Amino acid sequence: MGSGPAPRRALAAAATAALLAAAPLGCAPGDPAAGPPPSGPAETPRPTPPQQLCTDLITHWAGVILGAGEGEDAVRLDYQAMGLSGGQYEILRAVLTDARAEQRAKGPDAARELTAREALRRCAERHRSGVPTGGPWQ
Template structure:
């Protein structure tokens, strides 16, 4: 009935990933938005960072210890290299909190720490020292 083969899942996944990356990176005319400038979706970069870190920290914390929780590298998660370092630091602290105080406290810690670290990272604008920084 159609005029050609249906798109493969890989093509559809690639298109979705590309669109998500474009939105998250604020693709447009310049190098990137300033820390105070909203992205095309209207969310400042430090908030996007905190939301991404909080999401992935929760996913990884919910997975069993010792397993690859998501099977994705940092770029596939939509993170820059610096954001991935923030995620790793947040997870280190959250795992300690989970051991001592339980999962809900670990998630709350992760969210607070993501907001704090992302605000610090973007306090003087967006990074300009590399394509994934």
């Protein structure tokens, strides 16, 4: 004797096979629903250059921390939990010092502009000769 009704299992398997066999029929070549055919080989995504990644990370975390207000620890994360290396964290701290002063003097828009400008400059300096050395978190 079996462990369950065999006809139900066979029917379910047959229905699944029928659905899988019919699935490709919905988008035949030349079918308007299929969209235009590819015009060439698909482009392979390129990795983000280290300088750009550094700038993006610094700008992001500076915005989060500045948005929390003076003296508040908005993220309660260490530099590794933020996805930063030790060198990137040093850049973030320097940028935040300048941006906080700018925010007090000229407001949040000026602080965001300074953050973007300084992150770009400092990350470019850090990566001027390629990827920094000194260990995986430097």
